[in-house]
Amino acid sequence: MDQIIIIEPMPILRPPRARIVTAIDSRTRLRLREAAKAYGRACALRPGDNRCQLAFTAGVASFGYSIGRLQSDDRETDLTRVRQQLMAFCRVISPKPRHSFEVIGRLFHRHHATVMHAAAKYGDAIEQVIGS
DSSP states (O other), X not given: OOOOOOOOOOOOOOOOOOOOOOOOOHHHHHHHHHHHHHHHHHHHHOTTSOHHHHXXXXXXXXXXXXXXXXXXXXXXXHHHHHHHHHHHHHHHHSOSSOOOHHHHHHHHTOOHHHHXXXXXXXXXXXXXXXXX
């Protein structure tokens, strides 16, 4: 009697992706809540506009940085932190299906992997702050 042996490939087991837990200070919490409210108002006033652009503009106004400065190559610590928080804010606040990392990256003049890092670092904390 002939036997047939079927060899199935072993599944690739990857460890679960680690979440980065980042604390957000009270001042930043207030700014994020202001940005979320401004975003809601902007969406109501301009329903046809790009939601990612509206989130970006609302965030920039709440944090007090210029658009040019956030899009610059400057790597100053405070600026980098705010830039990452706003990238994560744009990702979190956008309605599902959420904006792609590429779209947000283009808005900030950054690579999509930078946006992925920012979303992993601040996304959960921002969701808790704005209740999205």
